[in-house]
Amino acid sequence: MPATHALVEKLSCLFDLAPEESAALHALPSRLVRLAGDEEIHRAGDCPTSCFVVLDGLVCSSKWIEDGKRQIMSFYVAGDLPDIRTLHLGVIDCDVTAVGPCQLAVIEHGDLQALCDAHPRIASALWRCTLxxxxxxxxxxxxxxxxxxxxxxxxxxxxxxxxxxxVGHARDRICNLPLTQIHLSQATGLSAVHVNRSLQELRKRGLITFGGGRLTIPDWDGLTRLAYFRPDYLYLPQARRRAA
Amino acid sequence: MPATHALVEKLSCLFDLAPEESAALHALPSRLVRLAGDEEIHRAGDCPTSCFVVLDGLVCSSKWIEDGKRQIMSFYVAGDLPDIRTLHLGVIDCDVTAVGPCQLAVIEHGDLQALCDAHPRIASALWRCTLxxxxxxxxxxxxxxxxxxxxxxxxxxxxxxxxxxxVGHARDRICNLPLTQIHLSQATGLSAVHVNRSLQELRKRGLITFGGGRLTIPDWDGLTRLAYFRPDYLYLPQARRRAA
DNA sequence: CGACAAATTGAGCCGGATCAAACTGAGTGG
DNA sequence: CCACTCAGTTTGATCCGGCTCAATTTGTCG
Structure with missing residues (x-):
């Protein structure tokens, strides 16, 4: 049951799990899948019959544009459920792809639906995640x-x-981030060339180090100030209880 | 109970309402509110204790950017629930504003929550709307x-x-749309000047007529071809039963 | 060593921004 | 009824951030 821990971890930050809720999560059947980088998980138009939790690695959703370009719409990290919307929408309207090597826990729609039916508070928490x-x-x-x-x-x-x-996958402003400059250009709507030059500028200013699948941010205050970054929109739970 | 009809209309397109579900929707307390244009409904940082259904008019959500500009992130039309996410997220991270004159049906969080608790299929349908x-x-x-x-x-x-x-608010590719060119620029990330020139180009090509709060699209095929518009992403229900 | 993806550099160009001014039309008040 | 105001639209001129094209370099892996 590899999904258990990740989901318990995620949900227990949102509310106090009752014993029966906790038990239901532990009983949830799931299947571990390992992927190398750049493997497609869903393709636009698919009708998946299962969802997955990211256990490790990075996943993105993207669309191919009419002119052959690609737009990445979001990244998903450990604990995220990139395709949970397929539970209610059926057909998926974008590709979902492993960016680097990933571990996923796959859960059948039926099992997830049963969990939601039996435990409304879990359903609400999953709804919240999609919000x-x-x-x-x-x-x-x-x-x-x-x-x-x-x-x-x-x-x-x-x-x-x-x-x-x-989610504990970065410490001291250092993290593994298996993105290429191409990925960054597809996520930001910039050309790869311009991403390259902008990264050089960020490096020159001493704000970041990026390369070889690793990101460090030596000057966090400087970077957040430049970026006007206010994390409110991430609705991060205030780590009610960091241990399960 | 002004919200009743709009919600029944919306949800009955998604699944067959059971009698008790229908009854619960009809019993849902709500309060009618009329707004003139450009009235703020929520401000970023608010913690609303109620949600609303758009009965008539146009609503948008937007954020003010650091440099004094504004980005509109989405528009909401009749039947939409622009702030239903506050039910689970609490604080709202963007402004919600009436674009033109609007009619809203306001529902207290408590009443909506009770409805969801008692009728899981309605909760699922609302979840789907947010997706x-x-x-x-x-x-x-x-x-x-x-x-x-x-x-x-x-x-x-x-x-x-x-x-x-x-939602029956346009016919023959003609609709009321109380947007200014400023609104369009804020929604598209373009300058107002450039929106103006681009609109002229669209008009010159005979693709649209726009002005005075009214949009007509004389050449629908031409416009959709130019725009690469594929409506799949709207997940419009195939009007299972257009009458309640 | 060769092969290939990714990163880097340079040069030239263009879509859209900016700035500034004029125009239009719908109030609004004298 | 006209003068005034104000928001929205339109036009012109200029500028620049970021794109494109093309070539080179680097790093990694077989």
Whole structure:
């Protein structure tokens, strides 16, 4: 039951799990899947019959644009449920892809639905998770719509670092981040060339180190100030109880 | 109970309402509110204790950017529940504003929560509504991130027309749309000047008529082709039963 | 060593921003 | 009925951030 721990971890930050809720989560059947980088999990138009929890690694959702380009709409880190919306929407309207090597816990729709039916508070918490993802989409619209290349990249770095820290996958402003500059360009709507130059500028200012699948932010205050980063939109639980 | 009809209408497109579900919706207390244009409904940072259904008019959510500009993240039409996420997220991270004159049906969180608790299928349907809104966010990210000004505006026009038609507020590709060019610029991340010139181009090509709070699309095929508009992402129900 | 993806650099160009001014139309008040 | 105001629209001119194209370099892996 590999999904158990990740879900218990995530949900116990949102509310106090009752014993029977906890037991139901532990009883949830799931299947461990390991993926190498750049493997497709869903393709736009698919009708998945299962959902998955990211246990480790990075996942993104993206769409191919008419002109052959690609827009990444969001990243998902450990504990996230990138495709939980398929439980209610059926067909998925975008690709879901493993960015680097990943571990996933796959749960059948039927099992997840049964869990939600039997435990309304768990259903509510999962609903809430999808709402937070929506909030992140809104911030991306702001970021892409109105901010300059430099600020846009800085903001993305701040977001990813914050989210990874929240799930214990970053410490001291250092994290593994298996993104290429191509990925960054697809996520920010910039050209790869311009991403390259903007990253150099961020490095020159001593704000970040990025490369080889690793991001460090030596000057967190400077970067957040540049990026106008306010983490409110991530609705991070105040770690009610960091241990299960 | 002004909210009743709008909600029954919306939900009955998603699944067959059982008699008791229908009764519960009819019993849902709500309060009618009329707003003139440009009235603020929520401000970022608020913690609303009620939600509302748009009965008539246009509502948008937006954020003020650090440099004094504004990004509109989404529009809501009749039948939509722009702030239903506050039921689970508490604090709201963006402004919610009436664009033109509006009629809203306000429902207290407590009443809505009780409805969801008692009728899980209604809760699921409302969850689904929030997922569709998320899907629209994703498409906006694509639109703003990768498309040219002309295409971007065309796509927005297609989306709004489609959504208004789906709720019977547009016919023959004609609808009321109380948007200024300023609003359009804030929604697309373009300057107002450039919106003006792009609209002229769309008009010159015979694709749209827009002005005085009214949009008409004389050449729907042409506009959708230009905009690469594929309505899948709106997850419109296939009007299972257009009458209650 | 070769092969290939990713990162980097340079040069030139263009879409859309900015700034500034004029125009339009719907009130509104004298 | 006209003068005034004010929001929204339109036009013109100029500028620049970021794109494109193309070539080179680096790093990694077989």
């Amino acid at each position: 937070v993802v929506g909030s992140v989409y809104r911030e991306w619209i702001v970021n892409i719509g109105h901010r300059s290349a430099l600020v846009r990249l800085a903001h993305l770095m701040c977001e990813l670092m914050t989210r990874l820290e929240a | 569709v809104v998320g899907s629209v966010y994703r498409e906006w990210i694509v639109n703003i991130g990768h498309r040219s000004a002309l295409v971007r505006l065309a796509h927005l026009m297609c989306e709004l027309m489609t959504r208004l038609e789906a």
